[in-house]
Amino acid sequence: MSKLVILLCVLACGKINAESYTFPKLNLSVTWKANQNTTLFSLIYNKTGSLQNRWFAVGINSQEEMNGGNAFICFVNNSTSYWVGHYHLDGNTPKLFDDSNPNFGIKESSVTDLGSQFKCTFERENFLTKDRYLNSLQDLYILTALGTGELKYHGNNRAHTSQAVSLKQVPDTSTTSTAPSTTKTIASSTLKSTSKTDAGFSSDGWHYFPNLNMVVYWLLDEKKTKFIVEIDKPSNFEKGWFAIGLNTEPKMPGGNGVVCVINNNSDYSIHNYHFDGYTPKYFSEDYKNWGLSEASVVQEGTLLGCSFYRENVMNSSKYIKTNQEVYLLASFGAGSFGFHGINKARLIGVIF
Numbered sequence: 001m002s003k004l005v006i007l008l009c010v011l012a013c014g015k016i017n018a019e020s021y022t023f024p025k026l027n028l029s030v031t032w033k034a035n036q037n038t039t040l041f042s043l044i045y046n047k048t049g050s051l052q053n054r055w056f057a058v059g060i061n062s063q064e065e066m067n068g069g070n071a072f073i074c075f076v077n078n079s080t081s082y083w084v085g086h087y088h089l090d091g092n093t094p095k096l097f098d099d100s101n102p103n104f105g106i107k108e109s110s111v112t113d114l115g116s117q118f119k120c121t122f123e124r125e126n127f128l129t130k131d132r133y134l135n136s137l138q139d140l141y142i143l144t145a146l147g148t149g150e151l152k153y154h155g156n157n158r159a160h161t162s163q164a165v166s167l168k169q170v171p172d173t174s175t176t177s178t179a180p181s182t183t184k185t186i187a188s189s190t191l192k193s194t195s196k197t198d199a200g201f202s203s204d205g206w207h208y209f210p211n212l213n214m215v216v217y218w219l220l221d222e223k224k225t226k227f228i229v230e231i232d233k234p235s236n237f238e239k240g241w242f243a244i245g246l247n248t249e250p251k252m253p254g255g256n257g258v259v260c261v262i263n264n265n266s267d268y269s270i271h272n273y274h275f276d277g278y279t280p281k282y283f284s285e286d287y288k289n290w291g292l293s294e295a296s297v298v299q300e301g302t303l304l305g306c307s308f309y310r311e312n313v314m315n316s317s318k319y320i321k322t323n324q325e326v327y328l329l330a331s332f333g334a335g336s337f338g339f340h341g342i343n344k345a346r347l348i349g350v351i352f
Contacts, residue, residue, distance in 0.1 A: 023159040059143035074120035084109040088132040139164040245329035256320040260306035268297035274318040
């Protein structure tokens with residue numbers, strides 16, 4: 001690359017901030033948040049077409065090229081499936097760190113469709129004893145690329161930061177193991193455009209929780225928000241429950257939860273709770289679906305669907321409003337409604 005091209009790129013290719021970088025050429029941005037042991041990356045793509053068989057890559061390197069660097073590649077096929085692979089780059093050839101474990105070094109990942117935007121988030125280990133594994137906590141170039149179909153050379157669909165950026169640890173004041181995303185401000189404006197989903201209605205967005213085999217769709221209106229929650233029913237799930245939670249923090253205490261309960265595959269009920277610590281309490285003992293309307297549960301084969309409208313605002317200090325920025329949480333369990341154990345997940349970032 002000539003010095004002139006590098007200079008032009010510094011002036012026009014992107015905008016740099018302390019923990020984010022915008023790549024206008026590719027219509028996307030990358031944010032990062034460093035903790036002691038991991039770094040949380042998010043790629044946000046302003047959609048210009050279908051997400052059918054697309055891939056999006058974020059790379060890090062000590063120089064402004066991919067050779068010798070590491071790359072995290074998010075493969076997506078609309079709302080049906082996704083996975084994130086972790087590669088090192090041998091020349092222009094991407095190679096998985098571990099063929100038997102494609103997401104080696106990635107603790108948690110998620111994909112979210114926000115209507116006009118697509119978001120891929122992953123949490124990467126800063127240090128691992130592995131040949132060609134780059135330490136995250138140093139000054140590195142952020143690289144990005146995208147393509148359609150199988151993973152191959154990206155051509156001109158690539159970009160990099162105008163200079164090395166500091167990924168060194170930022171003091172973490174959160175009480176959770178994963179720091180909140182730095183991209184909270186994207187949420188409100190993206191909930192206005194609608195897109196057709198596999199759930200059969202127009203939605204403002206969806207989020208897939210891979211460890212739960214659960215997808216949540218939402219449609220925001222002036223007074224109510226419609227939710228559809230779909231889960232691939234676990235085995236021996238004749239009696240059980242699945243739930244979504246809303247909170248202004250990435251945890252359940254102090255939040256709200258809507259729980260869909262299944263009894264013997266035929267008797268269904270939907271309840272609305274607030275959480276006093278980890279203890280769920282009804283908003284109303286007399287009206288257990290207080291704040292909800294048009295609630296139903298449908299079973300089709302192994303797929304369970306729970307649909308309901310939730311009021312955005314109610315007259316209770318413990319009610320989490322959905323006309324603001326909130327975290328989306330999810331969980332399920334067998335038997336009576338109770339502690340979910342490891343069957344839990346949260347959206348890394350803010351959606352409303």
